[in-house]
Amino acid sequence: MLSGVPVVLFRDADGRARALQDRCAHRHAPLSAGRTCGDGIECPYHGWTWDGDGRLAALPAAGLRGDACRAAHPGLTVPAHAVHESQGFVWVASLSGAAPDAPPLPFPHLDEPQWTSFVMTTRFAGDVETCLENFLDCPHATTVHRYWFRAPTARPVGASVCRLDDGVQASFREEPREKSLVWWLLAPGGGEMQHTDRFIAPARSQVDYRFPNGWAYSITSSCTEVGDDETVVTTVMSFRTPGIGPLVRLYFEPLSRMIIRQDVRIIAARSHNRERFREAGVPPRAEASTQADLLGPLIARWRHDLACGREPLAVAPARETRIYL
Ligand code: FES
Ligand SMILES: [Fe+2]
Incomplete structure (x- = not known):
């Protein structure tokens, strides 16, 4: 969760940590209940797959994957968070935060x-x-x-x-x-x-x-x-x-x-x-400071x-x- 918004965290085929909003753009199933695959993370409901940037990577029922899939449905994305790894920590930037790409x-x-x-x-x-x-x-x-x-x-x-x-x-x-x-x-x-x-x-x-x-x-x-x-x-x-x-x-x-x-x-x-x-x-009362x-x-x-x-x-x-x- 980040600021109350569910986030799914996974590693892509290169081992890079990635973070997406945890909601498939199709029928809003939680991507965190799915599985990772070579193309990204596969939704557990109909198998649509999202890459680490939140772009559609596979739409099995339409027989589409990769660029063909994105060309057919250019607007279909899942919001992606910037992720930084350092000192053994994985940092996920809030989508609403200032300068989300700044390294920690x-x-x-x-x-x-x-x-x-x-x-x-x-x-x-x-x-x-x-x-x-x-x-x-x-x-x-x-x-x-x-x-x-x-x-x-x-x-x-x-x-x-x-x-x-x-x-x-x-x-x-x-x-x-x-x-x-x-x-x-x-x-x-x-x-x-x-x-x-x-x-x-x-x-x-x-x-x-x-x-x-x-x-x-x-x-x-x-x-x-x-x-x-x-x-x-x-x-x-x-x-x-x-x-x-x-x-x-x-x-x-x-x-x-x-x-x-x-x-x-x-x-x-x-x-x-x-x-x-x-x-x-x-009625709310302001806190007192000295x-x-x-x-x-x-x-x-x-x-x-x-x-x-x-x-x-x-x-x-x-x-x-x-x-x-
Ligand atoms: S809800 Fe994700 S593929 Fe249908
Ligand atoms: Fe303390």
Whole structure:
């Protein structure tokens, strides 16, 4: 599913990944229930076959195939999505998205020596903006992930918010990291941690932590809208802990999965609550944001501008602020 629209994904005779809308142009049978063949994908109902570009490749009952088939029925096509493969991922562009032929951004560090990585795929009951804000929102960690990821210290943390060419970024100074399981297990003691949270338009977040001894963690999440209030997130967790990467992974991976499940639950609870109010007929009310919501409103604005074809909002010069964590 992409934005609620069923998509069939298959490999053509050359092994190339292809994606078509999952609906035969004839009687609308699902192509995903058919089979692949040399010409493309064969519909399970009458055997019409569609190539990877969504062009008719065979119409058995009319005795037509290839060019003859297309010449006889030039208007018969199935919408095709641009597909890109990189780093072991298959990316399918949304038909409604801007620049559907743009190749995806690579995940940083995934193939770099010195770095260890693992991938998590998670389904959230929330829209893309909700997910992106959650991944880049520090304050929720002291409640949703209390003592796992952050412990509430109420200490001021300096934050600098700036616009980049491709998104917005918050960087933090003097961030406390004591009294939480994650940092107890994963962070070397002493020295200040460098932490940046970055939104990369249109649908990616990247969180980086760097330590004075050279250790580093980088968490990149790419969001795919699969339906209304439904997002599938691919997260690449990468870390540079020379010499002990596999050992760190042993406890970092289950810990990360546990923490992301906490986010899944709070986002599902929020969506469910919105639905309860909608069903009760309570008039919609805008969400409230404050200066402690560093990136969420900027992400929403940026994505709104992109959707309207406008130049995204400028955040210049950098805005200095503080939040209490
Ligand atoms: S419905 Fe696909 S060939 Fe008839
Ligand atoms: Fe979280």
